[in-house]
Amino acid sequence: MKKQRIVPDCLSGHLLIRETDRDELVADVAAAVVIQIRSLLRERSEPVEEKIKNRPGMAKYLGWSISKLDDRTASGLIPSILDGGRRIYVVADVLEALRERTPEAEAKAKKRQAAKTAARRKMEDIK
Incomplete structure (x- = not known):
């Protein structure tokens, strides 16, 4: 060798x-x-991800209803592009916006859960 x-x-x-x-x-x-x-x-x-989706496609991708997507878009939480009366979404931008808001959403969810738990305990104490 x-x-x-x-x-x-x-x-x-x-x-x-x-x-x-x-x-x-x-x-x-x-x-x-x-x-x-x-x-x-x-x-x-590896599957190539579509970069742009229309309203129904984006809603399906996220597992949301179209009305939920429309609400989040109208409130400015989800970025979109209006192209000649047609709304389109850039998948990477939408995912980034959701990632940025995740800590805020987690904090709200914890508050809601704590309120539910407190209400449940209060109802049990009344019984």
Whole structure:
């Protein structure tokens, strides 16, 4: 088993490989090529997300009703673009807006849950 030594040839810009076992070099190159091909195939097999959606498409994507989407859009919580009377949504912008508001929404949800729990305990105390 020979040690690989790669030496740059400054005059030609090529790499000269010396003291190398040919079979090991071929195996190393083949393994590197396989890794790159697998990476490319994995990228291509992942579903490509649509970047823009119309109202029904955005509502379906979020799992919301169209009226909920319209309410959030009207209140300014969800960004949209009005294009000749047609409203469209950029998926990345909508998701970013939701991410930014998540801590605020979590705090409101905790308050609501605490109020429900307090009301339930109060009803149990009355009984």
